[in-house]
Amino acid sequence: MRIPAPTRRSVYASRTPIGRIRDMIDEFSEQSPSRFAILIFTAMILIFTVLFSLPVSQAKGAVTPIADALFTAVSVICVTGLSTVDMATHWSVVGHIFIFIGVQIGALGVLTLASILGLAVSRKLGLKSRLMAAGDTNPMRMRHGAVSEGQAVRLGEIGGLLATVAVSSLVIQLVIALLLIPRMLIDGVALAPAITDSFYYSAMAFTNTGFAPNAEGLAPFENDYWFLSILMLGVFMGSIGFPIIYVLSRNLKKPKRWSLHVKLTLVTSLILIIAGAVLYIVLEFDNPKTYGDLNAGDTIFQSLFLSVMTRSGGFSTIPISDLNGSSLLVTDMLMFIGGGSASTAGGIKVTTLAVLFLAAFAEARGNESMEAFGRRIPGDVLRLGVSVVLWGATTVAVSTIVILQITKAPLDFVLFDVISAFATSGLTTGLTASLPDSGIYVMAATMFMGRVGTVTLAAALAASQRRQLFRRPEERPIVG
């Protein structure tokens, strides 16, 4: 059941100028959190486009062309990890600092915004916020009811949320970096670059960006399974989503207190990671260009690494274009699904996929409602999921058709890089780096649609509500 939106009138007007500005931001972010999110992302991208085009950001002190500067800004703020220039050599130290700051802002931004949107939406729907209520599954508290002004998300709360996200993010990145430093030293890296590169790798892993600081990329560490495992941990922590990290940090050993969202995200992610690894083993074990020369253990580990990276880490130990076409398609599907909601990963999100399958299971069993872990999932969640998938499929289809027409490149590569852009995965067949300017702009738009679009779309749709004054007669078309 949908609830009519409350009358929009600020009851907390301040008298000081600063208070008024805060009230204005409050009101805008509360009335239209989706537009607020789009505005913030667009502003950040424009600022970083300017920063990246400055000569001081470039290694040779030259101006970076506008298409490359814009693409890098979108890729950094959307934590995508695709590039049209050689990221390790094109930028100066200042440029690399901008990149580091950019992915932190992008990651914090998307985590905070997604959390705010989730908070705003669940409040607007008159539901007890599921986000911060670790494991609170008391159905009595989820009653529908009128929304009071006091339930709106206030700037103070946003500040609190931002602080929580920032602290969690900082702690995780610090731990990952500290774990990476000794491995780098063992692998023969000097102390100074070992420290800076570790923090850079840690940031690129947790934010799911996937840029490497060093010119050789992961090559020096491709046989250091400790190093790669720590990277996987960082990517997984980033891709699982802030709501999960929040709940697990409080109730790690009390699975009974985990919410449906936590269970659904963890189980679906685990299934996808294992299924991906198994498929890569089966499809690549005899491919001489990839895992053909590896022993069983190495094949399993590298397949697992690739599987985790599709969700949407973006690091790779092999050239992606060497994969079989079958593996490329598997990767396409895994990237399109992406990670958890309110995470640094992209895609349609694992819970969206889970809800679609739960609907099919319910239909097959003839159940009235979708069910999972002893809970009933309301039907409007399916509609939201279908909307997100249609948005993703349409974006990918349009972008792929345009890029195919511009480049006349094979579908294998175009579809891969487009889905990588949409799902902010950052894995690439090499196509993105060879695009003409027109293609670069299309890919930049695809990254923006994928990152900002999916985060805001679900919120915008879920928040829309209309009182229906009359009930139309029912009629049932034949489908299938």
Next chain:
Amino acid sequence: MRIPAPTRRSVYASRTPIGRIRDMIDEFSEQSPSRFAILIFTAMILIFTVLFSLPVSQAKGAVTPIADALFTAVSVICVTGLSTVDMATHWSVVGHIFIFIGVQIGALGVLTLASILGLAVSRKLGLKSRLMAAGDTNPMRMRHGAVSEGQAVRLGEIGGLLATVAVSSLVIQLVIALLLIPRMLIDGVALAPAITDSFYYSAMAFTNTGFAPNAEGLAPFENDYWFLSILMLGVFMGSIGFPIIYVLSRNLKKPKRWSLHVKLTLVTSLILIIAGAVLYIVLEFDNPKTYGDLNAGDTIFQSLFLSVMTRSGGFSTIPISDLNGSSLLVTDMLMFIGGGSASTAGGIKVTTLAVLFLAAFAEARGNESMEAFGRRIPGDVLRLGVSVVLWGATTVAVSTIVILQITKAPLDFVLFDVISAFATSGLTTGLTASLPDSGIYVMAATMFMGRVGTVTLAAALAASQRRQLFRRPEERPIVG
């Protein structure tokens, strides 16, 4: 709301042996119409596999290899139109007669079965059958209620339905053939082949199979726009679905009496045909291999022809492999959607697509229910639609991955031929004809899944019903 299934007990037991057999078939087809459909299709495919492997069916009097005979049988019974042998030269006159009979059985079978399943399902759900009730949109008659035995589909009714379908099919094919004969004569074909080929083309058009009787295929007629237009008409009539033909033949000039299903099918089909034609014009007007040398009028007509054929006629005036990659992907999408429900076309069906988008529109507008043409569509229709799409996407994904791994061919061609097989379109990039035996079996399975699977799946799912004894607590995961 789901209704518990009525107790299954035959109240119409006969005493004569023939009566008992009829009762048994009655009861089986009524209790499990989906299994009945699968059984009939499988039996037909096995019979025709034997017929096609006989030396008498082959032009040179040799035995056709089992893989090719099976593939042809599946392709004919599923009215797909793909082939692993040269259809015009491989078969003898007897073989061609088997093909002609096979597509008639396949088309009648799918039309009748889909109609029966629709009938059975709507009765089981306790709804007034929408299928035969031309334009009956009185909401009072669509009340939910207990199902009485008298409402079950009886064999007599199946016979009546089969007769109606057969007569409609015969009339349409006759009219199309009579329209084609003069055009063939004008194009310089001799009288005897003009007559037989016209009937063959008419059958191949209406059944949406797409085989040509002559070795040169459509080449002699590619500039005869009357000929091509008549073919398009035949394909459209076949692909729109029997429920639409039935309603339109009675209420062509009274759109107010058209049911929601009729309106939704017609509007969605029209949008897809026009959108397809426009996209082909935009993507192919400067392709020297396809429409690059044509004037504006010819480009528009040929684009329209190709667009209609994706739904799922299977005739083409140009080699499909000459299309741009972008056009191939557009064709993939159009073929995957397919035609109307209970038609000779394949795919997920246009109403399924429409329901997904109506759900997204309802979500975006914040409406409680999906709405179209002043009618409310119940939420379980969306679940059914999602199930059909998941079935289609999974079948296509698995088949594509396997064929990619077997052939190492480019994704453009593999995806195209797999979707063509799933959606029984019959258009081909040439890949199918060059497959090894393992690939042929995979493609045959894909055709079967696409044809029999989608028709029976929707019915099986819609018919499944379970009384839920308790209501679980509600919980809402975050999606998107």
